[in-house]
Amino acid sequence: MSEAGEAGAALASAPRATYRLQFHQGFTFRHALAIVDYLADLGISHVYASPILAARPGSLHGYDIIDHNRLNPELGTTADFDALVAALHERGIGIVLDIVPNHMGVGGKDNFWWLDVLEWGEDSPYAPFFDIDFNTNRRGLRGKVLIPVLGDQYGKILGEGEIVLRFDAEEGSFSAWYHDHRFPIDPRDYARILDAPDAAADDRLRPLVDRLALLKDLKPIGEAYAGAKELKRRLAEAAGDRATAQAIARAVDRLNGTPGDLESWMALHRLIEGQSYRPAYWRVAADEINYRRFFNINDLAGIRVELRELFEESHRLVFRLLEDGKVQGLRIDHIDGLFDPREYCERVQARAGRPGQPAYVVVEKILAAHERLPEEWPIAGTSGYDVLNLINGIFVDPAGERRLDRFYRRYTGRGESFDDLLYASKKRIMQVNLASEMTVLANELHRLSSAHLPTRDFSLRGIRDAIEEVFAYFPVYRTYVTAADGASAQDRRYIEWATARAKKASPAADTSVFDFLRDALTGDLAANAGYRPEAVFRVAMRAQQISGPVMAKGMEDTAFYRYARLISLNEVGGDPRRFGVSLAAFHHTNQARRERWPLDMLASSTHDTKRGEDGRARINLLSEIPTEWARRVLLWSRLNRSRRTEGNGDGPMPHPHDEYLFYQSLVGAWPIAGDAASEPAMSALAERVDAFMRKAVREGKERSSWGNPNQPYEEALSRFVRGALEISPTNPFPEEFAGFIARIARWGTINGLAQTLVKLTLPGVPDTYQGSELWDFSLVDPDNRRPVDFALRRRLLDAAAPGDWRDGGEKLRLIRAVLQFRRREPALFANGDYDAVPAEGERADHVCAFARSHADRRIVTVVPRLVARLGAGGSDGEANWQGTVLRPPDGDYRELFTGRRFRCADSAIPLARLLDDFPAALLIAV
Numbered sequence: 001m002s003e004a005g006e007a008g009a010a011l012a013s014a015p016r017a018t019y020r021l022q023f024h025q026g027f028t029f030r031h032a033l034a035i036v037d038y039l040a041d042l043g044i045s046h047v048y049a050s051p052i053l054a055a056r057p058g059s060l061h062g063y064d065i066i067d068h069n070r071l072n073p074e075l076g077t078t079a080d081f082d083a084l085v086a087a088l089h090e091r092g093i094g095i096v097l098d099i100v101p102n103h104m105g106v107g108g109k110d111n112f113w114w115l116d117v118l119e120w121g122e123d124s125p126y127a128p129f130f131d132i133d134f135n136t137n138r139r140g141l142r143g144k145v146l147i148p149v150l151g152d153q154y155g156k157i158l159g160e161g162e163i164v165l166r167f168d169a170e171e172g173s174f175s176a177w178y179h180d181h182r183f184p185i186d187p188r189d190y191a192r193i194l195d196a197p198d199a200a201a202d203d204r205l206r207p208l209v210d211r212l213a214l215l216k217d218l219k220p221i222g223e224a225y226a227g228a229k230e231l232k233r234r235l236a237e238a239a240g241d242r243a244t245a246q247a248i249a250r251a252v253d254r255l256n257g258t259p260g261d262l263e264s265w266m267a268l269h270r271l272i273e274g275q276s277y278r279p280a281y282w283r284v285a286a287d288e289i290n291y292r293r294f295f296n297i298n299d300l301a302g303i304r305v306e307l308r309e310l311f312e313e314s315h316r317l318v319f320r321l322l323e324d325g326k327v328q329g330l331r332i333d334h335i336d337g338l339f340d341p342r343e344y345c346e347r348v349q350a351r352a353g354r355p356g357q358p359a360y361v362v363v364e365k366i367l368a369a370h371e372r373l374p375e376e377w378p379i380a381g382t383s384g385y386d387v388l389n390l391i392n393g394i395f396v397d398p399a400g401e402r403r404l405d406r407f408y409r410r411y412t413g414r415g416e417s418f419d420d421l422l423y424a425s426k427k428r429i430m431q432v433n434l435a436s437e438m439t440v441l442a443n444e445l446h447r448l449s450s451a452h453l454p455t456r457d458f459s460l461r462g463i464r465d466a467i468e469e470v471f472a473y474f475p476v477y478r479t480y481v482t483a484a485d486g487a488s489a490q491d492r493r494y495i496e497w498a499t500a501r502a503k504k505a506s507p508a509a510d511t512s513v514f515d516f517l518r519d520a521l522t523g524d525l526a527a528n529a530g531y532r533p534e535a536v537f538r539v540a541m542r543a544q545q546i547s548g549p550v551m552a553k554g555m556e557d558t559a560f561y562r563y564a565r566l567i568s569l570n571e572v573g574g575d576p577r578r579f580g581v582s583l584a585a586f587h588h589t590n591q592a593r594r595e596r597w598p599l600d601m602l603a604s605s606t607h608d609t610k611r612g613e614d615g616r617a618r619i620n621l622l623s624e625i626p627t628e629w630a631r632r633v634l635l636w637s638r639l640n641r642s643r644r645t646e647g648n649g650d651g652p653m654p655h656p657h658d659e660y661l662f663y664q665s666l667v668g669a670w671p672i673a674g675d676a677a678s679e680p681a682m683s684a685l686a687e688r689v690d691a692f693m694r695k696a697v698r699e700g701k702e703r704s705s706w707g708n709p710n711q712p713y714e715e716a717l718s719r720f721v722r723g724a725l726e727i728s729p730t731n732p733f734p735e736e737f738a739g740f741i742a743r744i745a746r747w748g749t750i751n752g753l754a755q756t757l758v759k760l761t762l763p764g765v766p767d768t769y770q771g772s773e774l775w776d777f778s779l780v781d782p783d784n785r786r787p788v789d790f791a792l793r794r795r796l797l798d799a800a801a802p803g804d805w806r807d808g809g810e811k812l813r814l815i816r817a818v819l820q821f822r823r824r825e826p827a828l829f830a831n832g833d834y835d836a837v838p839a840e841g842e843r844a845d846h847v848c849a850f851a852r853s854h855a856d857r858r859i860v861t862v863v864p865r866l867v868a869r870l871g872a873g874g875s876d877g878e879a880n881w882q883g884t885v886l887r888p889p890d891g892d893y894r895e896l897f898t899g900r901r902f903r904c905a906d907s908a909i910p911l912a913r914l915l916d917d918f919p920a921a922l923l924i925a926v
Contacts, residue, residue: 121276
């Protein structure tokens with residue numbers, strides 16, 4: 001084994017603590033190399049890396065992969081990556097790599113597999129890799145793939161000369177080009193292009209044209225494919241002759257017309273019409289697209305990783321990195337997009353694991369509060385959204401729900417429940433954004449029903465309407481029915497519940513279609529002799545790939561922006577209906593994770609979260625002070641009255657709901673440095689919040705949208721945001737708002753410290769999202785992907801004396817202290833039991849405490865909660881514990897952050913004494 005392999009093998013055990021790095025052209029392998037020592041000093045065991053395989057040029061996230069078998073050149077060379085790996089290994093740090101098995105970046109000019117499919121259609125060896133419906137009944141699309149990239153109607157784009165034919169002399173190929181989008185011409189049509197007098201008269205071209213004409217008759221297709229490759233090579237050679245190159249250019253010019261004269265482009269149109277694709281206006285995608293996408297993103301095409309050949313081909317480099325010891329674990333992106341997630345995980349584990357030592361694999365999976373991760377999957381757990389929302393919930397005060405709800409409804413005029421909003425949002429997604437995917441599914445279900453006499457009278461429209469209703473009521477992202485195992489008890493419960501709800505709500509006279517759908521989605525139809533089992537399970541498993549995007553786009557990217565009662569609950573994997581988590585539920589869930597998923601990843605911020613962890617922690621405070629919050633909002637609304645614009649009969653702009661969202665978002669994003677608003681700080685904040693609010697109204701799809709931006713409304717909203725945050729003698733709002741933040745800021749950071757300590761000591765593997773080791777008040781992406789000032793973090797980590805709490809240094813030092821302790825006590829955290837530790841007294845509900853113990857080692861985590869009420873009106877973080885005490889197991893303890901000693905032998909520790917020097921405690925048995 002190589003030196004790198006030996007080092008990697010030594011790190012192959014499960015991570016102890018990870019640190020997420022977002023790689024892109026502005027943060028490369030060399031940039032990461034420069035912070036290796038910082039990461040080691042922080043105490044992490046593994047870098048949790050965003051995708052590093054070749055992605056679309058300029059990608060800031062790496063999820064639009066175009067080549068699975070080479071590193072992204074924008075991140076550096078192989079040597080750069082190896083240098084980073086060596087430096088990490090030298091400091092005892094491994095890598096958990098984020099991989100993307102569900103989709104690839106398509107369109108443009110850089111994905112070879114996709115371009116080959118466009119060139120050869122169904123005859124391309126790569127065509128089976130993509131989830132393309134070549135047998136669609138849609139007009140003009142049979143045997144073709146829709147390419148919705150044009151900025152306007154096809155005829156207008158063509159007539160204006162924006163699509164042109166070009167010859168690539170180096171490759172010997174012809175393509176139609178629309179700006180940076182390449183549409184390859186089938187080599188079997190090259191003879192049509194070159195069948196011109198000038199070309200026919202060229203001695204070099206004449207024999208090639210004759211050979212090219214024969215390609216159409218070559219069978220099997222493999223011979224035509226190989227022959228075309230050779231003829232392209234010879235065509236490129238011939239084009240080296242000047243006269244031949246000129247003859248080719250004239251042949252191309254003959255097909256290109258005159259801009260503004262549509263008729264002159266008809267020859268090129270006829271050539272394009274004969275290809276295996278149809279360029280189209282991007283707006284038709286929702287209705288007519290015939291390839292599976294990642295959600296509704298046209299330039300991310302789903303791939304069929306369930307095919308063994310594709311699985312092996314698309315994982316070749318990843319498995320080599322694992323085998324060479326350069327990567328020690330994997331995070332699987334969008335597991336719910338896969339045809340058979342369990343089978344995929346089993347294949348990965350079979351290739352990535354070692355005898356007796358399974359590979360560390362976590363999946364990006366969003367679980368409903370009542371849903372359990374399938375225990376038969378050979379993985380370590382999820383990437384942490386469930387834990388994020390569990391922790392967040394204990395800092396939300398259920399006592400404030402009624403008053404906050406009442407004020408929210410009165411101020412915004414929003415009377416619907418979240419259930420109603422979610423239902424409407426999912427219906428909107430299915431009927432607009434994912435209309436094409438729903439049509440494909442309805443057609444498959446209709447073909448299935450038509451194959452059996454008792455169900456053949458179900459109409460296509462009736463099935464389409466019914467499956468929309470079922471998905472609108474679906475309580476989870478997806479089920480996991482397979483031909484091998486059928487439907488689990490959990491899957492069956494969800495399907496039966498959704499179909500029963502849809503059936504009950506249906507106004508139709510005949511609701512038996514819902515019984516058909518129930519049996520199709522569970523796979524029960526396969527037991528009926530009238531249906532082919534393979535057809536039944538194919539439809540059931542395809543439906544599962546669509547229900548996930550419907551929920552994700554309907555809930556996270558629509559309903560969450562339409563419902564703003566308390567936006568700290570509107571988090572990925574969260575549920576705004578769940579207003580807080582009781583301590584009993586919190587402890588019960590953690591005990592269950594300790595038993596079932598002890599190596600689950602623990603997150604508090606990710607690249608996908610709606611807001612930074614400390615912003616979320618500060619917004620949670622509003623649940624404790626609903627009366628004051630309502631009074632403040634009414635005051636701010638009066639102060640900003642003149643900045644509203646009256647719409648044309650549509651009421652004020654911004655709408656009260658968006659103004660309410662603006663104030664809450666400011667609570668979470670307001671900078672902590674200094675109490676008074678300053679011109680530079682407000683200018684920077686206005687830029688960020690303006691971008692966020694524009695995104696929010698487009699995601700909400702009520703007053704604007706990505707597909708149809710409402711420019712007057714968005715401009716009025718922008719004027720409001722920037723005007724409200726403008727520093728001027730006549731604008732009292734910034735100073736007034738700063739005063740409110742000054743009142744609650746310390747409580748917010750105490751919440752932040754508390755949730756951080758909880759995350760770092762729960763059963764599982766804690767992750768720190770890049771930069772969030774200081775106070776994180778970021779907004780949704782791209783705001784949460786701004787450059788990280790690692791030099792500042794290094795200075796604060798090295799500081800001899802603690803600074804002011806406002807600089808975030810106390811959070812950084814807490815993380816370092818706990819992670820270094822975890823490094824010294826790996827067995828305690830990997831294998832330790834979990835037990836709630838009771839508190840006694842009037843404020844017992846304001847403390848969350850639990851013990852982790854293994855062999856003779858024990859720690860007790862102690863954090864305050866609901867601190868605004870605990871502070872009894874003060875804003876300096878001082879707590880009024882009123883004699884409340886903690887009863888940890890008997891023994892002597894040293895507190896990690898202060899070094900103080902406590903003895904517990906038939907006595908309790910007063911919380912006022914334990915938390916007087918620092919607002920969170922980690923007691924270590926000595």
